[in-house]
Amino acid sequence: KQEVTQIPAALSVPEGENLVLNCSFTDSAIYNLQWFRQDPGKGLTSLLLIQSSQREQTSGRLNASLDKSSGRSTLYIAASQPGDSATYLCAVDPGTYKYIFGTGTRLKVLA
């Protein structure tokens, strides 16, 4: 059974810092992995989608990497800003188009 874990559960950093969010999954047989952002009480915003054949994806200040063999993905946020404060979720698609979500990392960027 696929399980997705995110570490740390919460993170508080000063503005401008570069940071890394971690996601691990137990079964390397995934179709893709996606990182989402969720603001309090709101829905999901897709940040980056990495197909199983890809190693990384970049969008602006965000970079996500994927290492299937070790069951890990990282989301790198450069030059963090207070507006980046949110919960970040990673989710894996095991090939059934049904995402399995991690519990998220709650990020707070202090001005």
Added chain:
Amino acid sequence: GAVVSQHPSWVICKSGTSVKIECRSLDFQATTMFWYRQFPKQSLMLMATSNEGSKATYEQGVEKDKFLINHASLTLSTLTVTSAHPEDSSFYICSAEREPDEQYFGPGTRLTVT
């Protein structure tokens, strides 16, 4: 871009009543839609897969008679929580599949049962 809407965005209902949540794909047709539930400080959990024109497929542990799903058209799926109880209070999110590997998520519906 692909847009998925949900209505209502939040709803409060009394215990024992039923509430319907709509999920619409606004600019594309979706044969398949998914319903997720998120309890506070927990991850999103898939409840069911909604297929247009056929019965929904429910995940283990989800009561199909309590969470009625109707996918009557290619742009609309509804989730009805029947005889709602306080423990059903949660954040419900739908997603719609435009292509086999393209899912777009709705903004979610917060349900509070008093």
